[in-house]
Each structure stands twice: as C-alpha cells, then as structure tokens.
Amino acid sequence: MTGGGGRDRADSPVMRVTVLGASGRTGIHVVRLLLERGHEVRAGLRSRRRAEEVAGLGAETVVADVTADADDLVEALVGSEVVINAIGAPDPDQASVDLVDRDGVITAIRAAEKAGVARFVQLSAQFADSPDQGDRLVRSILMAKQISDSVLRRSSLNWTIVRPGTLTDDPPTGRVKLGGHLEPGHVSRADVAGVLVAVLDEPLAENQGFDVIGGEIPIPSALAALS
Numbered sequence: 677m678t679g680g681g682g683r684d685r686a687d688s689p690v691m692r693v694t695v696l697g698a699s700g701r702t703g704i705h706v707v708r709l710l711l712e713r714g715h716e717v718r719a720g721l722r723s724r725r726r727a728e729e730v731a732g733l734g735a736e737t738v739v740a741d742v743t744a745d746a747d748d749l750v751e752a753l754v755g756s757e758v759v760i761n762a763i764g765a766p767d768p769d770q771a772s773v774d775l776v777d778r779d780g781v782i783t784a785i786r787a788a789e790k791a792g793v794a795r796f797v798q799l800s801a802q803f804a805d806s807p808d809q810g811d812r813l814v815r816s817i818l819m820a821k822q823i824s825d826s827v828l829r830r831s832s833l834n835w836t837i838v839r840p841g842t843l844t845d846d847p848p849t850g851r852v853k854l855g856g857h858l859e860p861g862h863v864s865r866a867d868v869a870g871v872l873v874a875v876l877d878e879p880l881a882e883n884q885g886f887d888v889i890g891g892e893i894p895i896p897s898a899l900a901a902l903s
Contacts (some may be wrong), residue, residue: 688877694718694756694793696740696784697763699729701845702799705869706760707735713873720752742780746787753791759784760797760872765817773820781824785831795882796833797872800825802841802860802887825885836875837885840868853891854898861889870895878902 697703698719710717711734719730720740727737740752765776788796800821803809807818828835841861848866871888875881878899
C-alpha cells in the first residue's frame with residue numbers, strides 16, 4: 677500500500693472511477709493510488725492537451741471539462757461507478773472561482789446524476805462549511821465551494837466531502853487527523869489523495885463531510901473512527 681491509501685487490495689472491490697482534475701497536483705496522486713489498488717480509472721482532463729501530464733500512469737483519458745457542454749460531461753461520466761472531483765480554479769480571480777469551484781462543480785454533480793454514477797467524492801477546503809471563519813484572502817473560494825458542497829449534499833448521489841487544510845507538496849505520511857471541524861492546519865496533497873481513495877472502502881465515510889489535516893493516525897483508522 678502506498679501513501680496510506682486504504683485497506684489491503686484483497687478487501688477492496690474493483691470500481692470504475694472517473695477522476696475530474698486528473699492532471700492537477702492532487703488529481704495525479706489520486707489517479708496513481710487508484711491504479712495501484714487495481715481500480716479501472718478514467719482520467720478526466722480539461723482538454724486533450726493535458727493528456728501528456730498523466731501519460732504513462734496507465735489510466736484511460738477522457739475530456740471532461742466542467743466549464744464546457746454539460747451533455748459532453750454526462751457522456752464522459754457514463755459507465756463510472758464513482759466520480760472523485762479534484763478540480764479547482766487555476767487562479768483566485770472571482771470569475772474563475774465561480775466558473776470552476778461553484779458552477780463547474782454543480783455541473784459535474786448534475787452530470788453524474790444523469791450518467792447514473794452512484795458515488796461522488798468531493799475535494800473541498802477547510803472552512804468551506806463556514807467561510808466567515810476562514811482566511812479572508814480565500815473567502816471567495818470558500819464561499820464558492822460552500823455552494824457546490826451544499827448542492828452535492830442535496831443531490832441523489834452517495835457523497836463524501838473532504839475538506840483539507842492548507843495543501844503542501846510534502847511526501848505522504850499515510851497519517852492524518854480527521855474531524856467535523858478542526859483547527860487550521862496543513863496536509864500534503866499526497867495524504868489528501870490517500871483519504872480521497874480510502875473513503876471508497878469505508879462505509880462510515882458515506883454521506884459525510886469532514887476536515888483533514890496532518891496528524892498521527894493512519895488514514896484507514898482515522899476514517900473508521902468517523903461517526
């Protein structure tokens with residue numbers, strides 16, 4: 677097992693998973709972990725030009741642009757049992773944030789419903805459930821994520837919302853701290869990816885939203901302690 681991604685492979689059914697934002701700094705880790713665990717992975721990319729960024733990992737690539745035609749996105753998601761959404765606006769400009777983190781994610785949620793997807797795992801952000809308590813410099817992002825997270829909760833999908841603290845590019849530790857509302861903290865993208873993948877094996881993570889920061893508890897144990 678790499679990066680504390682979850683239980684042993686023998687305990688995990690093979691799933692067909694589409695990763696949105698697969699070429700991003702967190703999405704790449706998610707794709708790699710899913711493949712290591714034997715899942716059938718579709719790497720959702722904004723355009724074919726990004727395919728080289730996931731080339732060699734072994735995933736099928738598909739254009740899945742949440743800001744483009746909604747019907748095309750439905751087609752890209754058909755056949756998937758799970759969608760893991762790791763997209764994020766490329767810059768903090770308000771228009772970009774609203775286009776991607778709010779409207780784009782809502783489009784992805786609706787597309788997943790129409791495509792017959794059962795499970796939707798959402799990469800959000802710490803304080804997205806209470807933007808007024810977050811850093812004022814990123815409050816517009818938190819508000820956009822709050823709206824799309826709320827739409828996901830009200831959807832027909834089996835959902836999980838993972839709200840990480842400040843993301844770093846540190847190596848994975850396989851250990852985190854999880855909770856409904858945690859103190860501000862940092863966590864590596866690799867460990868966040870480990871959580872996003874491990875929730876697929878933990879029923880207690882279904883229809884739950886929680887914060888994640890760096891900690892001392894192995895990822896599967898932290899998820900198993902959710903209530």
